[in-house]
Amino acid sequence: xxxxAMADRISTLWSEAKIKPIYDNQIEIINPPASIExxxxxxxxxxxxxxxxxxxxxxxxQGFVIIFSLWCYSLNLHSIVKANIPxxxxxxxxxxxxxxxxxxxxxxxxxxFGIIFTGNTDITRLAFSGELNRDETCDYLxxxxxxxxxxxxxxxxxxxxxxxxxxxxxxxxxxPERGYLARGIERIAGDTRWIAVTPLVSRICPPDxxxxxxxxxxxxxxxxxIEVGEYVSIARTLLLEISRLSSFMAMxxxxxxxxGLEEIMPRILSEREKxxxxxxxxxxxxxxxxxxxxxxxxxxxxxxxSEEFSRLLNEIEYNIMEWDGIIFENPxxxxxxxxxxxxxxxxxxxFGLSGINLRAxxxxxxxxxxxxxxxxxxxxxxxxSNSGGNALSRAFQLRMxxxxxxxxIRNIIKKFARMKxxxxxxxxxxxxxxxxxxxxxxxxxRVESAFGExxxxxxxxxxETPVRLSFRSPSLPAALSLAKEKLPGINIEDLPLWCAxxxxxxxxxxx
Amino acid sequence: xKNLLIDTTFKRVLNxxxxxxxxxxxxxxxxxxxxxxxxxxxxYALERYGIKTVFxxxxxDIMIAGGAISIKALPLLIxxxxxxxxxxWVISAxxxxxxxxIFTANGCIISSIADFIPVDITIDGCPPSFDVIIEAxxxxxxxxxxxxxxxxxxxxxxxxxxxxNLSRVLEGDYE
Numbered sequence: 001x002x003x004x005a006m007a008d009r010i011s012t013l014w015s016e017a018k019i020k021p022i023y024d025n026q027i028e029i030i031n032p033p034a035s036i037e038x039x040x041x042x043x044x045x046x047x048x049x050x051x052x053x054x055x056x057x058x059x060x061x062q063g064f065v066i067i068f069s070l071w072c073y074s075l076n077l078h079s080i081v082k083a084n085i086p087x088x089x090x091x092x093x094x095x096x097x098x099x100x101x102x103x104x105x106x107x108x109x110x111x112x113f114g115i116i117f118t119g120n121t122d123i124t125r126l127a128f129s130g131e132l133n134r135d136e137t138c139d140y141l142x143x144x145x146x147x148x149x150x151x152x153x154x155x156x157x158x159x160x161x162x163x164x165x166x167x168x169x170x171x172x173x174x175x176p177e178r179g180y181l182a183r184g185i186e187r188i189a190g191d192t193r194w195i196a197v198t199p200l201v202s203r204i205c206p207p208d209x210x211x212x213x214x215x216x217x218x219x220x221x222x223x224x225x226i227e228v229g230e231y232v233s234i235a236r237t238l239l240l241e242i243s244r245l246s247s248f249m250a251m252x253x254x255x256x257x258x259x260g261l262e263e264i265m266p267r268i269l270s271e272r273e274k275x276x277x278x279x280x281x282x283x284x285x286x287x288x289x290x291x292x293x294x295x296x297x298x299x300x301x302x303x304x305x306s307e308e309f310s311r312l313l314n315e316i317e318y319n320i321m322e323w324d325g326i327i328f329e330n331p332x333x334x335x336x337x338x339x340x341x342x343x344x345x346x347x348x349x350x351f352g353l354s355g356i357n358l359r360a361x362x363x364x365x366x367x368x369x370x371x372x373x374x375x376x377x378x379x380x381x382x383x384x385s386n387s388g389g390n391a392l393s394r395a396f397q398l399r400m401x402x403x404x405x406x407x408x409i410r411n412i413i414k415k416f417a418r419m420k421x422x423x424x425x426x427x428x429x430x431x432x433x434x435x436x437x438x439x440x441x442x443x444x445x446r447v448e449s450a451f452g453e454x455x456x457x458x459x460x461x462x463x464e465t466p467v468r469l470s471f472r473s474p475s476l477p478a479a480l481s482l483a484k485e486k487l488p489g490i491n492i493e494d495l496p497l498w499c500a501x502x503x504x505x506x507x508x509x510x511x
Numbered sequence: 512x513k514n515l516l517i518d519t520t521f522k523r524v525l526n527x528x529x530x531x532x533x534x535x536x537x538x539x540x541x542x543x544x545x546x547x548x549x550x551x552x553x554x555y556a557l558e559r560y561g562i563k564t565v566f567x568x569x570x571x572d573i574m575i576a577g578g579a580i581s582i583k584a585l586p587l588l589i590x591x592x593x594x595x596x597x598x599x600w601v602i603s604a605x606x607x608x609x610x611x612x613i614f615t616a617n618g619c620i621i622s623s624i625a626d627f628i629p630v631d632i633t634i635d636g637c638p639p640s641f642d643v644i645i646e647a648x649x650x651x652x653x654x655x656x657x658x659x660x661x662x663x664x665x666x667x668x669x670x671x672x673x674x675x676n677l678s679r680v681l682e683g684d685y686e
Binding site: 151159187 | 613
């Protein structure tokens, strides 16, 4: 079924909305806010089971637009539901009963725009909710204690934390404690010119900055109807995969560190150092490359890059057996990880998990295959399969994808080495960056980063700056909404391992 | 006051010993410390100079405060600094820690950490490269050996000024 047939089917079931198929596999639905809940229930029953994100945009003198980005895994369709809310009565019914992870997105929108989601219990509760029911406790148990775990706590490796209440060693309730890294990137972008937003965007997630850069470039090119050449597409694909490999190394390091296998961190980081050197050779920067810009890439790859990088790949592939010995085949790691932090695939979809966390539950889904971007449609992408959904299967999934990524980079280099940059156009001609304007429109795009699904919502009113720029963070569902449900019951010493086993990077949701 | 700011001969002997075991508390407040992780790998092996990271600020000699520091994270920075034993040194890393950097336009990022804790060495960059971090550590060890890295004494002498700045931020009266 394609998006035209699906649009017809929705319009037979629901008559209140304006439905139209747009480019690729997207369907745009505009619905009055009063009846949004009924529409969302129908869409969920039609197979739109994944709530990618909820975005919000302010329209001057009119009100707000709430945008739901929904994805159907079985048909590979993307529906975008919009509801216009008047300014004098900013409320809409909550969808947290349909998708569990919706409550955290609604909380963010309420904080930023003041829109009230009726029925969302998170919004009425500002502080840590309350007292433990005394009847449930027995006299011989120790008193419950409340303390803040994290933000500058060494083993958590991220600048966020949890307010947890413990009884003895067991966590009995947990509430995410965030806001330590509120850099306001989405807000600052509203006052910045289109081209100058690129360096801001790459600072969202330091370990995987290239994905955000390329995502922004792709969105701007789509809005301006610019088609980039083959060399640029393949070069971007190569860069994204190199960035993915480098992020996987950081993820392995964090996992090993949380297990107490500390020797893996300095050793795998020396390997990552070599990749950083290569990225510096290409772009001139080690962390924030600012290399992919709207319209193309900044310069061609250096000579002999392909040969040199292939040599490094051999080394990286040879060293996998070392990481196997330290962590993936280590009985200590197996004992600790097996049966820990279990999520089944139904829960994973309901909470909006993506990437490795979703695939380790046995649910094969990858945006690189479902909606190919850059040049991913030219290559065979192998998705390793795994099942179980516990921490050990996620570690194995990481190990297999690490190997698969090396194979994919080899394939890309094979094709890339034959291309001569002088025969291709590296950058499409853009107008003067200071007077660069984008026609009035908006769009949602998704890419698969190392941590999971990254999404972007860009809105333009025809001016020189974005009206609204918002991102979907891959780590947000696990860190903020799954944690509230799954942390109670685990031991307090397992909490850093719980975070590392879901590969949480705080920087991408604390933006 | 001048006497307070100069180390005596006996203290210089101690300082010489201190430079041989510099323990770092790595205050990762943002992406300013993204390269700190790389500086500690096996390629550069800082541990051969006695430099290593500890996760308890009470055991550390040096704090590397890097990245954009939000108003919510500021009390954590002050707490970490106050729980370090004297003599203590601070390296502020990254454009955001120096003057707010690329996020200056955001009101909830403080503009300079030097208003809240005394800083010995500032390193520029977004994020500062690993070689600059290593160079700054060596530079600091030279200053300590000469007895010139005495910024921490200002925290006691000018404590009122630092505390006033902090209370102004927390009450929302800081530019």
